Amino acid sequence: MTHSPSAHPLDHHFRRNVVGISLVEFLWGLGMPPVFESTFLQLFLRHLGASSLLIGLIPTLAAAGTALSGLLSYSLTGHLERKRTAVILVHVITALPMLVFGLILGFTGFGSATLGLFLALYAFFSMTVGLILPVWQNYLMKIFSEKRAVPAMAVMMTAQSVAKLVGSLFLVRVVERYSFSASGASLIFTLVGAVFLIGSFPFLFTVEEAGLGARSAAVGRGHKPSLAELFRNRAFLVFLGTDLEYFALSGVIAFYANYATEFCGIDPALASGLFMAFTYVGGVLANGLLGWANLFSLRTKYLVTKALATAGLVLMAFHSPAWVFYLASLLFGASRGTRLMVFAPSVKRLSDHADATLYFAVAPILALPFSTGLPLLNGAFLDRFATLGAVSYRIVFLAMAVLSLGGLFFAARMRKE
Numbered sequence: 001m002t003h004s005p006s007a008h009p010l011d012h013h014f015r016r017n018v019v020g021i022s023l024v025e026f027l028w029g030l031g032m033p034p035v036f037e038s039t040f041l042q043l044f045l046r047h048l049g050a051s052s053l054l055i056g057l058i059p060t061l062a063a064a065g066t067a068l069s070g071l072l073s074y075s076l077t078g079h080l081e082r083k084r085t086a087v088i089l090v091h092v093i094t095a096l097p098m099l100v101f102g103l104i105l106g107f108t109g110f111g112s113a114t115l116g117l118f119l120a121l122y123a124f125f126s127m128t129v130g131l132i133l134p135v136w137q138n139y140l141m142k143i144f145s146e147k148r149a150v151p152a153m154a155v156m157m158t159a160q161s162v163a164k165l166v167g168s169l170f171l172v173r174v175v176e177r178y179s180f181s182a183s184g185a186s187l188i189f190t191l192v193g194a195v196f197l198i199g200s201f202p203f204l205f206t207v208e209e210a211g212l213g214a215r216s217a218a219v220g221r222g223h224k225p226s227l228a229e230l231f232r233n234r235a236f237l238v239f240l241g242t243d244l245e246y247f248a249l250s251g252v253i254a255f256y257a258n259y260a261t262e263f264c265g266i267d268p269a270l271a272s273g274l275f276m277a278f279t280y281v282g283g284v285l286a287n288g289l290l291g292w293a294n295l296f297s298l299r300t301k302y303l304v305t306k307a308l309a310t311a312g313l314v315l316m317a318f319h320s321p322a323w324v325f326y327l328a329s330l331l332f333g334a335s336r337g338t339r340l341m342v343f344a345p346s347v348k349r350l351s352d353h354a355d356a357t358l359y360f361a362v363a364p365i366l367a368l369p370f371s372t373g374l375p376l377l378n379g380a381f382l383d384r385f386a387t388l389g390a391v392s393y394r395i396v397f398l399a400m401a402v403l404s405l406g407g408l409f410f411a412a413r414m415r416k417e
Contacts, residue, residue: 045115170273275329
């Protein structure tokens with residue numbers, strides 16, 4: 001095969017690298033519906049007797065673990081010229097907690113210690129996800145040129161979203177058959193750990209060129225970034241402000257399945273699976289139209305999808321037939337799919353560094369008050385005002401819609417690209 005003399009060296013491996021990362025994300029996507037922003041977890045924990053506050057602890061653990069492990073990940077991997085082995089290793093480690101929980105549950109069944117064991121293992125799982133994110137995001141930006149990074153991410157996230165759709169439909173069948181029994185939960189968590197473990201190894205198909213990245217040292221600054229420099233980077237901080245909408249959605253997704261099943265007559269099997277299925281369809285649509293087809297500028301992508309998701313929050317607060325939950329889930333998925341697709345390329349570009357691991361590590365730390373506080377605050381509110389019934393949930397949805405408008409404000413202030 002011949003290549004244009006002007007082609008970026010990384011583009012020579014574009015197809016191979018896209019296939020490699022897409023295989024990873026497809027396999028991980030199959031296991032994501034039960035454990036990442038999961039309506040299944042809400043209902044599973046409620047079955048174990050958890051309060052709304054404890055249910056809100058799940059996204060809080062996920063956010064705190066991700067943020068607190070990020071700098072550790074940077075310190076362990078930031079100096080590495082080649083990061084592929086480190087990426088594989090942290091993925092393998094992350095697969096183990098859910099696999100262990102599934103196997104233990106299969107042998108012991110439910111007991112008085114089940115809820116505590118799950119929360120402990122989920123906390124460890126969240127910390128290992130925190131080890132993954134900075135090195136994984138930086139690795140993706142090392143193996144694609146800046147010009148082709150967003151299309152590559154769009155294909156990768158489409159593969160993940162399709163797999164999550166398959167996984168969520170499988171989840172519906174398992175819950176329909178086993179309800180929330182120990183045997184059904186054991187099957188689900190064991191399979192989650194297994195596909196995560198297998199999905200750690202397609203990174204071996206990818207090609208990593210030493211000294212090259214979406215911005216090489218010849219284009220971006222080659223020296224190591226500093227925290228002082230990061231905090232002076234106004235464009236980066238404005239971009240992080242757009243995530244107010246992202247965390248507002250997290251504060252709703254953590255609870256809306258319980259609202260649907262307890263007050264709106266939605267079957268638990270549908271809420272645990274189909275809500276997520278519509279979310280993933282929204283992600284696929286966003287990845288296809290806004291990523292691969294590359295409609296709109298970056299700022300317009302954010303404004304459109306975040307505005308639609310905010311409208312979904314408002315609609316759900318005032319109207320609650322089943323179709324509203326499905327439509328809101330679709331809009332939430334489109335917004336979150338857009339964010340996942342463009343976050344890493346945008347941070348890489350805004351950092352203006354060959355290695356942006358520090359930026360990827362610090363971003364979740366800066367977001368901690370919202371990522372950890374909102375789910376707990378909403379859970380505590382729902383417990384405290386449980387006597388209000390459905391009204392307490394609607395108040396939460398409206399409050400999150402107001403916060404989401406803050407994300408739209410920052411999206412409007414992003415520089416035009």
